[in-house]
Amino acid sequence: MKITFPDGNVREYENGLTSVQIAESISEGLARNVLSATVNGEMWDATRPIDEDATIKFHTWKDSEGKYAFWHSSAHLLAEALEALFDNVKFGIGPPIENGFYYDIDTGDTILTPEDFTRIEKKMLELAQQKNEFERKEISKADAIAYFKEKNDTYKLELLEDLEDGTITFYTQGEFTDLCRGPHIPHTGKIKAIKVMSLAGAYWRGDETRKQMTRVYGITFPKQKELKEYLELLEEAKKRDHRKLGQELELFMFSEKVGSGLPIWLPKGTQIRERLQNYLRQEQEKRGYKMVVTPHIGGKDLYVTSGHYAKYGEDSFQPIHTPREGEEFLLKPMNCPHHCEIFGHRPRSYKELPLRIGEFGTVYRYEQSGELHGLSRVRGFTQDDAHIFCTTEQLKDEFLDVLELTTQVLEKMGFDDFTAQISLRDPDNPEKYIGSDENWDAAEAAIIDATKEVDMETVTELGEAAFYGPKLDFMIKDALGRKWQLGTIQVDYNLPDRFELEYIGSDNQAHRPVMIHRAPFGSMERFMSILIEHTAGKFPLWLTPEQFVLIPVDNKFAPYCEEMKARLAQHDIRGFVDDRNETIGKKIRDNELKRIPLLLIIGENEINAGGVSVRQQGGEDLGAMSVESFVEWFNAQL
């Protein structure tokens, strides 16, 4: 048979050789490292015989496919260990994930606890050392059902219901057999380092009306050292957690009395927030946005009209009432209905379009208690919201302009690792959405076309649209790799319909505008959380609350420091004097921990020279400078 390699080379091999054997013909090292292979475009076990001409690509620990197989096999190993250690364990699914793998299990009356972890790890290691091969077997549906009936594995039986006879495979390693598509690594002995990470509840098949199983998370590595490094990386990531840094740097707080999920911005956090807002305000002003301010509550009818009440009425903060008249108001969960009222409050001419109405609008949404998470998921937050009312002809250019603004914001913050996600409606659940198919088709096409036009790399998710329209969402990961939606751009034909918005065209006829909802930051809260985690609290110079601290070597130099502070203030450089009665070492340490970017040391020498000595956060010493050269250097850093 002819085997074609990724580099285009073709070599002749005897029929029936496995990927491992083929790898052996190239190098022993490769054969040892190969974990799985892509054979004719399909993911295969490296130990599966190939008996026809094929293209082949080997996968090792270095690529994601190799890791996928490694962790998938590790999930089986975990299951084998659990079955050996506990009676009557029923198994759900056990896939690899981005970092490791999990297995969903039903342990009946037994409750697993973290105390069991060591025991499980030991058992897994013991089984791994047996170097059991993963044996693949094609099996008939009837036999597969019989096997799991015998085992009383009800979840596997349910999974089998959806599978077609003739496509079903079993994998066996040691004493454990699982329903599985594969591929798997050659044998368990490749797994050298094992850590059971955590336990969590997970609904069977992601359905909250069904049984909650126990999800056991784990991670494994081919080398002990890699596990150690991974755990250290996790520790480092935890130090960047915005909840921890937010407290340490006094950026924001929560109060049980104020209420959970209701962040309180402290002075330093507020400074950063306002600088972010000012930056965006300027950008928007350049682009012709007009700012507005609307109330935090709105009459219930407003949301009945918008459709929010029907969709979220039960699941939102309940209406508040005027005591005498009994009128009903809702805390606003969105700004768009208010902005629609602004558009509709007087006749509009096509000459006014596109009308771009912006607001840093604070909204309140009831989020389930289990969802609240620092600043990332809260019940009260401020959107950097704007609504663009335009004609269908203008839609594309407006969308592109917003797209450009949004990517510019991400760039400015140095967030280069984002995913642009096109969130479309779920074709199987049309009842979740308002408006006509025509409206939806047009809106979805607008987003898809615009991203194509600028060659933006996107992923598409069905069912992630808002109920009134599709979205282009910008997803960013936090320190621990969890994905969050920041910026969003939404095309909406439906709310203009609902609010019966009209403009008079050049033809003197009434026309319906299209609406773009957009928020480049998303919300100030969530944006801040990501900003904190990405910078580890070392904010860019232009954003940081305090750019420098002046540290007198001796407090008798404090008056000179105050003068220096005033001089720098004239150049819009902000900071403070640390004239506490402490040693210089202590002051340096404290201000380093506060992430002050520039530590300016003042002593006899500096005073005589009329300058400052500059130490950058992190320890780099730039030496003595005159005030003029410091200002120049500083401005070059911005």
Next chain:
RNA sequence: GCCGAUGUAGCUCAGUUGGCCAGAGCAGCUGAUUUGUAAUCAGCCGGUCGGGGGUUCGAGUCCCUUCACCAGCUCCA
């Protein structure tokens, strides 16, 4: 909302099988020290052990309940 864990001073944490006035470091305050690039020294202050209820001669330790927080699931206009 669900599952599991956690909750002791402003922060980080000790507190043995329930048993004398609940401890430490940092922070804070007071004083001494006057400092040249990541912690000067001493003294003092500070907690009804998340809240409520119960068991017990006795509860930070055990039980119930409630709240908050953490991990994940579900949800996310």
